[in-house]
Amino acid sequence: MIPLALLIALLAAAGTYQLFQRNALRAVVGLALLSHAANLSLIAMRRPIGLGAPLVGQPNPTDPLPQALVLTAIVISFGITAVALALAARVSERSDTTDSQESLL
Amino acid sequence: MLVAPIVIPLLTGLVLAGAHGHHRRQWISLAGGALTTLAACWVVVDALGGNIAHVQLGNWPAPLAITLVSDQLSGPFVGIAALAAACVLAWSAAALDRAAAHRFHGGYHFLVAGVMIGFLTGDLFNFFVAIEVTLIASYVLIGTATVGPGRVEAFRYLVINLVGSTLYLFGSGAAYAYTGTLNLAELASRLAGTDPAQILLVAGPILVALAIKSAVFPLSLWLPDAYPASNTAVNALFASLLTKLGIYALYRIVGMVLPVLELVAPVLLVLSVPTMVLGVLGAYSRSDVRGILSFHIVSQIGYMIMGLGLISVAGIAAGLFMTVHNMIVKTALLLIGGVVEQVRGTGELKRLGGMVSTHPLTALLFFVSAMALAGVPPLSGFWPKFGLVLAGLDAGQIIVTAAAILTALFTLLSMAKVWAGAFWGEAPAGAVPRPEPVAQLAPIAVLALAAALLGLVPDPAWRAAERAAQAIRSPAPYIETILAPAPAPVLAQEEERP
Numbered sequence: 001m002i003p004l005a006l007l008i009a010l011l012a013a014a015g016t017y018q019l020f021q022r023n024a025l026r027a028v029v030g031l032a033l034l035s036h037a038a039n040l041s042l043i044a045m046r047r048p049i050g051l052g053a054p055l056v057g058q059p060n061p062t063d064p065l066p067q068a069l070v071l072t073a074i075v076i077s078f079g080i081t082a083v084a085l086a087l088a089a090r091v092s093e094r095s096d097t098t099d100s101q102e103s104l105l
Numbered sequence: 106m107l108v109a110p111i112v113i114p115l116l117t118g119l120v121l122a123g124a125h126g127h128h129r130r131q132w133i134s135l136a137g138g139a140l141t142t143l144a145a146c147w148v149v150v151d152a153l154g155g156n157i158a159h160v161q162l163g164n165w166p167a168p169l170a171i172t173l174v175s176d177q178l179s180g181p182f183v184g185i186a187a188l189a190a191a192c193v194l195a196w197s198a199a200a201l202d203r204a205a206a207h208r209f210h211g212g213y214h215f216l217v218a219g220v221m222i223g224f225l226t227g228d229l230f231n232f233f234v235a236i237e238v239t240l241i242a243s244y245v246l247i248g249t250a251t252v253g254p255g256r257v258e259a260f261r262y263l264v265i266n267l268v269g270s271t272l273y274l275f276g277s278g279a280a281y282a283y284t285g286t287l288n289l290a291e292l293a294s295r296l297a298g299t300d301p302a303q304i305l306l307v308a309g310p311i312l313v314a315l316a317i318k319s320a321v322f323p324l325s326l327w328l329p330d331a332y333p334a335s336n337t338a339v340n341a342l343f344a345s346l347l348t349k350l351g352i353y354a355l356y357r358i359v360g361m362v363l364p365v366l367e368l369v370a371p372v373l374l375v376l377s378v379p380t381m382v383l384g385v386l387g388a389y390s391r392s393d394v395r396g397i398l399s400f401h402i403v404s405q406i407g408y409m410i411m412g413l414g415l416i417s418v419a420g421i422a423a424g425l426f427m428t429v430h431n432m433i434v435k436t437a438l439l440l441i442g443g444v445v446e447q448v449r450g451t452g453e454l455k456r457l458g459g460m461v462s463t464h465p466l467t468a469l470l471f472f473v474s475a476m477a478l479a480g481v482p483p484l485s486g487f488w489p490k491f492g493l494v495l496a497g498l499d500a501g502q503i504i505v506t507a508a509a510i511l512t513a514l515f516t517l518l519s520m521a522k523v524w525a526g527a528f529w530g531e532a533p534a535g536a537v538p539r540p541e542p543v544a545q546l547a548p549i550a551v552l553a554l555a556a557a558l559l560g561l562v563p564d565p566a567w568r569a570a571e572r573a574a575q576a577i578r579s580p581a582p583y584i585e586t587i588l589a590p591a592p593a594p595v596l597a598q599e600e601e602r603p
Contacts, residue, residue, distance in 0.1 A: 007557040008597065013168070019268070024260055027260075027264050030266065031268070031271075033268050034267075034268065035267075035271055035274075037271075038271045038275050038278070039274075041278050041279075042274070042278040042281075043276075044278075044282075045278045045279065045281050045282035047282065056455055058293045062476060065281070065287075065507070066278070066281070069230055069278075069281075072230075073233075073274060075572065076234070076237045076241075079241055080237065080241060080244075080267060082246070082266070083241055083244045083245060083263075084263055084264075085259050086248065087244060087256070087259060087263055088180045088260060089257050090248060091256050091257055091259075091260045
């Protein structure tokens with residue numbers, strides 16, 4: 001569990017750092033990293049903490065619900081990253097660069 | 106039937122994606138909007154009768170299926186949201202040009218579907234899905250309706266709301282780990298009687314996420330710049346639906362499901378003061394019609410969280426009445442802002458004036474809606490403010506109550522600023538105003554009439570708000586109705602496992 005927790009912390013920290021850069025594309029990358037951190041934390045919340053397939057008769061089954069949740073969250077974050085990239089492209093259209101003069105946050 | 110207000114807009118959005126031709130698309134969109142409103146009316150009539158209707162999707166037993174519920178809290182929200190959204194749709198059909206309408210209609214229906222999922226869902230994770238469906242639609246709408254420098258604001262809006270959604274996801278994961286369920290009714294029954302300080306670990310991220318969604322100070326700074334940068338239809342739609350979905354979730358999740366209201370209430374009360382006061386001062390500092398109105402959204406959010414923060418049934422009822430009143434009046438005012446921009450070509454107060462004589466109908470509708478917003482009796486805004494002040498004094502919250510009264514006065518002042526700038530005085534020389542657009546004013550008149558009716562006959566709304574507040578404070582009937590069939594055996598097996 002501890003490596004997983006460290007990985008979540010690392011992803012969240014990297015995502016937050018990218019968000020505070022002045023660059024729209026970097027902000028999108030930051031958002032993607034943050035959502036990965038949230039997805040991993042969902043996986044970490046599984047009860048029981050098994051590693052086997054969640055099927056009847058399998059030894060040591062894992063909890064299928066967080067996996068279903070993560071699948072949903074991944075699809076959503078995929079769609080949102082696409083929309084965010086489109087918007088970031090429109091922001092940069094104005095100035096020919098994704099480095100906006102004003103800070104984005 | 107409970108799925109109808111969700112499925113109809115989704116299908117309409119999908120059909121629109123494949124439909125060609127301006128007129129055909131317009132009619133499909135309007136028909137879809139009308140059907141959604143009818144379905145929502147059915148839901149609200151059923152819910153106001155005291156019936157807790159629920160559907161377990163996929164026919165699984167209660168805590169396993171995705172639950173949709175309409176009770177005395179969500180029913181009215183579904184109805185008023187559908188009314189406000191339908192008026193925005195009717196206005197947009199009359200006002201938007203071809204290109205803008207093309208971009209607006211598809212996103213509009215997906216946004217309505219997302220909001221309806223949010224109001225009707227009985228599941229913590231499904232509410233996250235609702236937020237995301239709503240937000241994706243809103244990003245498309247705000248991204249395509251905003252031009253020029255406003256795009257940076259649109260992007261900022263996206264980033265801040267996405268951070269909020271991610272926090273919400275962290276919180277719902279923690280809720281699952283702590284309780285083993287995501288069903289709101291089961292969460293409420295399992296958490297009842299637990300130490301609120303422990304639940305704060307779960308509630309903390311969810312609370313911050315919902316505060317971002319509802320634009321509670323200091324997480325409100327993204328809203329006043331992003332909203333007016335888009336066009337009027339998008340601005341009015343967001344004002345009536347998006348922040349109110351956050352407010353609904355605060356009442357439902359923080360007020361009813363997680364037993365943390367006593368612990369969180371002081372925070373809500375403390376935050377409500379700057380939300381109200383700074384919002385209204387910000388509004389007064391703006392110089393364009395929609396900018397002033399958009400800042401007011403934040404200020405009014407302060408009243409809504411003040412109602413929740415007062416904990417008492419009277420306070421919560423007043424807060425709910427405030428929310429419903431705001432969804433109607435704010436939509437009307439923003440649409441009038443759009444009419445002003447259409448007939449005069451600008452929303453800047455300095456370049457407006459004299460609309461009382463050139464556009465008397467618009468002026469009348471603005472007057473009624475603005476007085477309702479400011480809370481002048483006998484219009485709709487008076488009663489919830491009166492209720493909040495009474496409940497605030499009852500709870501001994503003198504400072505918060507004083508801030509609420511002060512904010513009401515400043516609201517009146519900033520509405521007077523718009524009135525003096527746009528409607529009184531002389532029309533600026535050289536302006537060639539267009540005639541009054543009656544088709545655009547019709548949906549606004551419906552909203553203004555609703556505001557006047559709510560003010561003149563407040564009794565049914567008061568009683569509905571009080572029943573909803575009682576449902577929040579004593580969730581037992583909600584829990585019992587939804588979990589009525591005994592909990593599924595699968596959960597029992599899980600607990601037996603070593």
